[in-house]
Amino acid sequence: MALALAADDRLAVHVFHDERAAAFAALGHGLATGQPAIALCTSGTAATHFHAAVVEADLSSVPLIACTADRPPELWDIGAPQTIDQTHLYGSSVRFFAQPGVPDAAGAPRWRPLGARTVAEAAGWSDRPGPVQLNLSFRDPLVGQPGELPPGRPGGRPWHHRPVDQAARSLPPAAAAELAATVRDGSRIRSGVIIAGRATSDPDSVLALAGRLGWPVLADHRSGCRTGSRSIQHFDGLLRSSAFAERAMPEVILRFGEALSSKVLSGWIATSSAAGATVISVVDRSRWIDPESVADHVVAAPGAAAAILDAVASPTSGSGQLEPSTTAQQWEAADRLAAAAVEAVLAGIEGPNEIHVTRQVVAGLPAGGALVVASSMPVRDVEWFGPSRASIDVFANRGANGIDGVLSTAIGVALTGRSTTVLLGDVALLHDSSALTGLRHRPVRLDVVVIDNDGGGIFSFLPQASLLEAATFEQLFGTPHGTDLIALCQAHGLDAGRWPLEDGGTDGVRVAVATTDRAANVALHDHLNRAIVKAVES
Ligand SMILES: Cc1ncc(C[n+]2csc(CCOP(=O)(O)OP(=O)(O)O)c2C)c(N)n1
Numbered sequence: 221m222a223l224a225l226a227a228d229d230r231l232a233v234h235v236f237h238d239e240r241a242a243a244f245a246a247l248g249h250g251l252a253t254g255q256p257a258i259a260l261c262t263s264g265t266a267a268t269h270f271h272a273a274v275v276e277a278d279l280s281s282v283p284l285i286a287c288t289a290d291r292p293p294e295l296w297d298i299g300a301p302q303t304i305d306q307t308h309l310y311g312s313s314v315r316f317f318a319q320p321g322v323p324d325a326a327g328a329p330r331w332r333p334l335g336a337r338t339v340a341e342a343a344g345w346s347d348r349p350g351p352v353q354l355n356l357s358f359r360d361p362l363v364g365q366p367g368e369l370p371p372g373r374p375g376g377r378p379w380h381h382r383p384v385d386q387a388a389r390s391l392p393p394a395a396a397a398e399l400a401a402t403v404r405d406g407s408r409i410r411s412g413v414i415i416a417g418r419a420t421s422d423p424d425s426v427l428a429l430a431g432r433l434g435w436p437v438l439a440d441h442r443s444g445c446r447t448g449s450r451s452i453q454h455f456d457g458l459l460r461s462s463a464f465a466e467r468a469m470p471e472v473i474l475r476f477g478e479a480l481s482s483k484v485l486s487g488w489i490a491t492s493s494a495a496g497a498t499v500i501s502v503v504d505r506s507r508w509i510d511p512e513s514v515a516d517h518v519v520a521a522p523g524a525a526a527a528i529l530d531a532v533a534s535p536t537s538g539s540g541q542l543e544p545s546t547t548a549q550q551w552e553a554a555d556r557l558a559a560a561a562v563e564a565v566l567a568g569i570e571g572p573n574e575i576h577v578t579r580q581v582v583a584g585l586p587a588g589g590a591l592v593v594a595s596s597m598p599v600r601d602v603e604w605f606g607p608s609r610a611s612i613d614v615f616a617n618r619g620a621n622g623i624d625g626v627l628s629t630a631i632g633v634a635l636t637g638r639s640t641t642v643l644l645g646d647v648a649l650l651h652d653s654s655a656l657t658g659l660r661h662r663p664v665r666l667d668v669v670v671i672d673n674d675g676g677g678i679f680s681f682l683p684q685a686s687l688l689e690a691a692t693f694e695q696l697f698g699t700p701h702g703t704d705l706i707a708l709c710q711a712h713g714l715d716a717g718r719w720p721l722e723d724g725g726t727d728g729v730r731v732a733v734a735t736t737d738r739a740a741n742v743a744l745h746d747h748l749n750r751a752i753v754k755a756v757e758s
């Protein structure tokens with residue numbers, strides 16, 4: 221199979237020493253392009269190393285084709301080498317599983333239909349996009365000449381027509397009118413906020429709707445809505461002020477796509493609902509998104525923003541001139557105060573700190589560039605303190621929130637030809653350090669920015685940091701390792717040094733390590749959040 225893939229010049233082949241890294245790179249490719257990459261591995265534990273990326277691809281609805289080579293059935297379960305049970309290896313995480321048996325001429329007419337179905341299933345034919353597994357048995361000899369593919373349909377006709385475009389499903393007019401009625405009260409638009417997470421379809425309509433309603437937008441960078449004046453950058457800090465959170469409590473919360481990272485925002489959604497706010501969750505690709513379990517409506521219609529926009533303005537949905545809400549003005553004024561407070565605090569600090577590095581990374585991305593952000597603090601700091609940006613694409617493996625495979629995912633994104641930056645913690649880098657193997661030879665433009673606080677900095681924000689004895693906390697949560705990350709990257713032949721990166725990219729891969737301190741980082745977050753709270757309460 222490897223020989224056949226390599227011999228087909230329609231495919232680009234990239235080799236990874238670690239199957240886990242290969243599968244995450246395939247995930248990154250799927251994230252960046254919406255098209256499945258094929259991850260191929262040998263039999264045995266190799267196939268199990270695909271599992272983490274398959275799980276993430278499932279939860280994040282990313283197309284991915286996992287081809288696991290297997291022994292022929294007569295060698296199963298008799299102690300043959302490198303032979304494990306690979307049937308349904310990834311359980312319910314895959315959209316489709318097929319095990320066509322050892323290839324032979326008699327089965328050949330079914331290969332194209334199977335291939336076509338595999339792509340259709342990965343692209344979301346039966347549900348939403350996601351991973352599929354083909355478990356492919358081979359019998360000795362395992363080398364041979366790739367032959368011609370079986371004939372296709374006459375005239376080059378495709379085997380299947382394009383899978384149903386899930387994104388095309390629109391909101392029926394009656395449902396749009398019902399939601400519009402929730403949003404307006406006669407000629408008055410109710411107070412409300414829009415929350416936009418990843419997989420917000422049609423972000424332009426969401427921003428237009430916010431403009432029409434007079435509502436602010438609290439957006440993840442991955443939503444496409446973290447841009448323009450309506451986007452509130454410091455919503456997490458603002459909602460830490462109980463006075464502001466109370467004052468800003470809306471009548472309607474209209475959320476699009478997946479949940480954000482902010483627990484403060486999540487808590488405020490729940491409190492607002494308990495106080496009577498109507499919560500509407502508009503989801504794409506038929507995923508149920510309501511982590512607070514408070515939604516009044518869960519609407520599976522990606523075109524909902526445009527439909528609500530039409531229905532709100534429709535003469536049949538109410539009388540008189542529409543009066544937009546003033547909620548956005550209230551949030552924008554507070555956000556300006558928060559921005560000034562954050563700037564003032566950061567201006568007084570010497571040396572690199574996690575917030576400054578994060579803001580510089582987001583602000584410094586070239587137009588059209590891609591940013592891959594690791595779970596743990598990087599994804600939170602980007603959400604809470606990252607500047608609004610147009611014309612960049614941000615990716616993060618937040619389906620399962622793993623810190624694994626982050627560098628590999630970024631390599632997969634970069635292999636699609638995009639200038640890519642990855643922002644990750646030291647533990648995340650070490651976890652995926654096998655992705656450094658051969659990285660300097662890959663045809664990518666990749667900046668790797670590592671925030672090195674010598675351990676899991678996120679845990680210093682949790683109650684165990686103060687409840688446990690320091691030594692126990694360090695052993696079990698802080699997990700310092702003392703690795704010289706610059707030397708590690710240099711050992712792989714990479715251009716690695718201290719943060720900041722020099723201006724202007726060269727070709728290839730650059731690594732910049734910003735050394736920070738976990739305790740100082742907690743103090744900095746506290747300082748910033750207190751400054752924001754003070755700014756909006758005074
Ligand atoms: C694969 C995996 N293992 C463990 C965890 C639990 N976990 C969450 S954050 C974290 C620490 C990450 O440290 P680092 O990457 O240095 O980021 P920091 O917390 O310092 O920002 C760990 C181990 C996880 N999310 N995923």
Ligand SMILES: [Mg+2]
Pocket residue numbers: 645646647671672673674675676677
């Ligand atoms: Mg760390």
